Amino acid sequence: MYSLNFGSLTIEQFLAEYWQQKPLLIKGGFANFQDPISADELAGLALDEQVDGRLIQKDGGNWQLDEGPFDSFDKYGDQNWTLLVQAVDYWQPDAARLLEPFRFIPNWRIDDLMVSFSAPGGGVGPHLDQYDVFIIQGMGKRRWRVGMPDASLEQFCPHPRLLQVSDFNACIDDVMEPGDILYIPPGCPHDGISLEPSLNYSVGFRAPAQKDLIGGLADYLLDFQIEGERFNDPGRLRSLSPGEINSRDLGQVRQLMQQLLADDDLLSHWFGSYISQAKRELDLQEPEPHYQAEEIAEYLDEGSVLGRLGGLRCCYQQAKAEGDVQLFINGDRFPLPANEIDSARLLTDRSQLTEAECRHFVQTPERLAFITQLINQGYWYFVE
Amino acid sequence: MYSLNFGSLTIEQFLAEYWQQKPLLIKGGFANFQDPISADELAGLALDEQVDGRLIQKDGGNWQLDEGPFDSFDKYGDQNWTLLVQAVDYWQPDAARLLEPFRFIPNWRIDDLMVSFSAPGGGVGPHLDQYDVFIIQGMGKRRWRVGMPDASLEQFCPHPRLLQVSDFNACIDDVMEPGDILYIPPGCPHDGISLEPSLNYSVGFRAPAQKDLIGGLADYLLDFQIEGERFNDPGRLRSLSPGEINSRDLGQVRQLMQQLLADDDLLSHWFGSYISQAKRELDLQEPEPHYQAEEIAEYLDEGSVLGRLGGLRCCYQQAKAEGDVQLFINGDRFPLPANEIDSARLLTDRSQLTEAECRHFVQTPERLAFITQLINQGYWYFVE
Ligand SMILES: O=C(O)CCC(=O)C(=O)O
Ligand SMILES: O=C(O)CCC(=O)C(=O)O
Ligand SMILES: [Co+2]
Ligand SMILES: [Co+2]
Numbered sequence: 001m002y003s004l005n006f007g008s009l010t011i012e013q014f015l016a017e018y019w020q021q022k023p024l025l026i027k028g029g030f031a032n033f034q035d036p037i038s039a040d041e042l043a044g045l046a047l048d049e050q051v052d053g054r055l056i057q058k059d060g061g062n063w064q065l066d067e068g069p070f071d072s073f074d075k076y077g078d079q080n081w082t083l084l085v086q087a088v089d090y091w092q093p094d095a096a097r098l099l100e101p102f103r104f105i106p107n108w109r110i111d112d113l114m115v116s117f118s119a120p121g122g123g124v125g126p127h128l129d130q131y132d133v134f135i136i137q138g139m140g141k142r143r144w145r146v147g148m149p150d151a152s153l154e155q156f157c158p159h160p161r162l163l164q165v166s167d168f169n170a171c172i173d174d175v176m177e178p179g180d181i182l183y184i185p186p187g188c189p190h191d192g193i194s195l196e197p198s199l200n201y202s203v204g205f206r207a208p209a210q211k212d213l214i215g216g217l218a219d220y221l222l223d224f225q226i227e228g229e230r231f232n233d234p235g236r237l238r239s240l241s242p243g244e245i246n247s248r249d250l251g252q253v254r255q256l257m258q259q260l261l262a263d264d265d266l267l268s269h270w271f272g273s274y275i276s277q278a279k280r281e282l283d284l285q286e287p288e289p290h291y292q293a294e295e296i297a298e299y300l301d302e303g304s305v306l307g308r309l310g311g312l313r314c315c316y317q318q319a320k321a322e323g324d325v326q327l328f329i330n331g332d333r334f335p336l337p338a339n340e341i342d343s344a345r346l347l348t349d350r351s352q353l354t355e356a357e358c359r360h361f362v363q364t365p366e367r368l369a370f371i372t373q374l375i376n377q378g379y380w381y382f383v384e
Numbered sequence: 385m386y387s388l389n390f391g392s393l394t395i396e397q398f399l400a401e402y403w404q405q406k407p408l409l410i411k412g413g414f415a416n417f418q419d420p421i422s423a424d425e426l427a428g429l430a431l432d433e434q435v436d437g438r439l440i441q442k443d444g445g446n447w448q449l450d451e452g453p454f455d456s457f458d459k460y461g462d463q464n465w466t467l468l469v470q471a472v473d474y475w476q477p478d479a480a481r482l483l484e485p486f487r488f489i490p491n492w493r494i495d496d497l498m499v500s501f502s503a504p505g506g507g508v509g510p511h512l513d514q515y516d517v518f519i520i521q522g523m524g525k526r527r528w529r530v531g532m533p534d535a536s537l538e539q540f541c542p543h544p545r546l547l548q549v550s551d552f553n554a555c556i557d558d559v560m561e562p563g564d565i566l567y568i569p570p571g572c573p574h575d576g577i578s579l580e581p582s583l584n585y586s587v588g589f590r591a592p593a594q595k596d597l598i599g600g601l602a603d604y605l606l607d608f609q610i611e612g613e614r615f616n617d618p619g620r621l622r623s624l625s626p627g628e629i630n631s632r633d634l635g636q637v638r639q640l641m642q643q644l645l646a647d648d649d650l651l652s653h654w655f656g657s658y659i660s661q662a663k664r665e666l667d668l669q670e671p672e673p674h675y676q677a678e679e680i681a682e683y684l685d686e687g688s689v690l691g692r693l694g695g696l697r698c699c700y701q702q703a704k705a706e707g708d709v710q711l712f713i714n715g716d717r718f719p720l721p722a723n724e725i726d727s728a729r730l731l732t733d734r735s736q737l738t739e740a741e742c743r744h745f746v747q748t749p750e751r752l753a754f755i756t757q758l759i760n761q762g763y764w765y766f767v768e
Contacts, residue, residue, distance in 0.1 A: 011622050020618035103626035106633070130614065210612025210644045211605040213637060218602035221595040228594025230514065234404035238395050242487035243732020245656055245701040249490070253597060253655055254645055260594045261641050271637055272629055317629040348627020
């Protein structure tokens with residue numbers, strides 16, 4: 001288990017003073033840090049067609065970007081390049097464990113683990129992101145500079161697929177060593193350049209914008225064929241100017257839309273479903289043949305433990321204390337009675353279940369049927 | 385010009401007591417009614433590939449539906465069938481004039497003109513619609529029955545593409561003759577069966593549902609790349625159950641979405657654009673070659689008159705008295721200063737401009753440039 005040490009700060013203080021506000025370098029955030037993946041293993045992942053990798057190289061003033069999958073890395077030499085692999089937690093359970101210490105932030109805000117290997121001099125250039133990130137230094141040494149948000153900074157593309165930022169004043173300028181953690185809020189320019197071959201682990205977050213939310217809701221209404229209420233205007237006044245969209249009509253259009261958002265059930269059902277949807281392909285491996293419930297009960301009674309598929313998005317919502325619990329797994333919604341909230345918590349809070357926690361799911365036929373279904377979908381699996 | 389006569393009712397009374405509430409048969413609504421189109425002309429339209437026509441036939445207990453375009457109508461015999469052609473106002477300016485008397489309802493609520501020809505015994509069967517309609521009897525005689533909305537009515541498909549309703553109690557049961565008008569609010573079951581070969585003109589309306597509005601807004605934000613504000617949570621409390629979507633976060637998601645709707649400019653710009661989008665292809669005929677502004681000025685000074693393309697959706701919105709006017713034509717928005725409101729009204733209120741009204745557009749270079757652009761797009765054209 002990775003044990004995160006904020007130094008003199010408590011998690012509460014970090015959230016109050018830094019989270020979404022200021023960058024922070026946490027020296028020795030992970031004591032005696034051991035890389036969960038090697039550079040070779042990362043390179044191996046990047047050969048796979050299903051894996052999203054990119055290699056960024058700086059050659060004097062020129063930037064080059066190659067998309068994966070890759071055949072080999074020989075041509076890149078031994079300096080000035082970085083291999084970045086997205087969503088390594090989807091493919092590598094050991095690496096996925098790096099996310100766990102950050103779950104003082106809810107699941108729905110956490111995105112995925114991006115891992116980079118950079119040769120000396122390697123980096124993606126100064127840039128800023130829309131999302132929070134914790135960058136963990138693994139093997140090697142890397143100089144990281146971070147600045148505060150600055151509206152005067154210009155963004156430009158030194159390469160069609162690279163968006164970088166002009167020179168910025170750094171409020172953090174340090175060499176990161178294994179186990180150091182760098183927290184960067186959205187909008188803070190940052191630039192990492194390796195001094196030694198380095199592995200960096202980016203625990204990335206997500207935060208929907210208004211456009212994403214409206215779009216997600218529109219899709220949901222379409223998918224579930226929810227028409228909703230229709231505009232109606234009994235007793236409307238005669239139009240003297242038929243071309244006009246009058247304020248009263250426009251106000252009613254607005255009101256209609258706001259009423260939809262005011263529907264508690266709809267909002268909750270939609271948002272959990274939306275925010276738990278997979279945004280990229282999971283490494284789903286359905287057991288062949290499917291298990292029967294009795295087999296699952298046997299294994300769990302014997303002490304088998306279950307792990308959750310890396311990248312699977314799970315969350316739950318309980319609108320009212322003692323009310324129904326909506327459980328969301330990979331975009332699907334499972335309504336549960338209030339007394340099943342522990343089932344929801346076990347499945348969503350924990351990426352791996354202990355023996356005792358697993359046995360919770362043998363205690364009733366409903367839980368057994370449910371866990372069997374989840375295992376047969378490849379969402380949970382027996383850990384060796 | 386068709387002059388609509390509500391009998392003993394004023395338009396104000398019709399709106400207060402019937403519109404969106406109760407059906408109404410207006411005997412002699414159009415005195416001395418002359419069909420703007422003949423049955424043969426309608427049939428001719430239905431041969432055209434671009435025109436949306438359907439032929440519905442009842443054969444004993446069986447319903448048949450054929451999609452246009454049609455080669456001939458001989459095979460249908462001389463009874464028990466109806467040819468329906470959508471959006472005839474897009475193709476036939478004389479027929480389009482039938483919409484004008486109904487513009488005591490704003491443009492944005494008006495959809496299009498559907499025309500049917502039915503042989504004796506012909507009809508589409510008892511059904512209900514989501515939208516208001518005025519059905520005008522042209523040549524012939526047709527028995528129309530209309531009932532009040534009734535939740536106990538069942539809908540079923542006697543043919544995969546026909547949605548009909550079970551037997552209903554009629555509150556209107558009459559034989560319509562040329563010039564009679566039948567107003568039917570949404571949800572009222574209705575059934576028309578011809579006694580003689582009949583032409584019926586349906587002035588159809590539209591009213592968006594919540595799903596349409598959210599979907600339309602989502603498309604707009606996408607098309608114009610309007611991200612909006614992003615979810616942010618500085619100072620959030622530590623999650624004890626990371627799987628949970630807590631009420632505070634969900635509340636903020638809702639609030640973010642509602643704030644977008646509360647943006648007056650966004651709402652107005654989006655809605656006008658959305659509600660003026662063409663939902664089917666227009667009969668656009670761009671002049672070849674394009675006119676120069678000077679030519680247009682000459683023609684209009686000489687007394688040429690302009691007609692607006694049938695089906696072109698136009699409307700305007702003025703958020704504040706004395707404020708900017710947003711003019712919307714075919715999904716595009718044209719911001720105008722307040723002192724140009726007459727230009728907006730002329731283009732949206734009137735489907736044809738008189739000589740004097742046309743000369744309004746020669747009075748300034750901006751207006752002239754604008755009307756030239758609209759003519760060159762095929763939106764307005766010189767009326768012979
Ligand atoms: O690992 C790198 O080189 C880039 C990391 C980064 O910029 C990020 O995670 O936001
Ligand atoms: O003309 C017809 O046969 C059908 C008219 C109708 O049902 C309508 O316009 O809603
Ligand atoms: Co970054
Ligand atoms: Co109808």
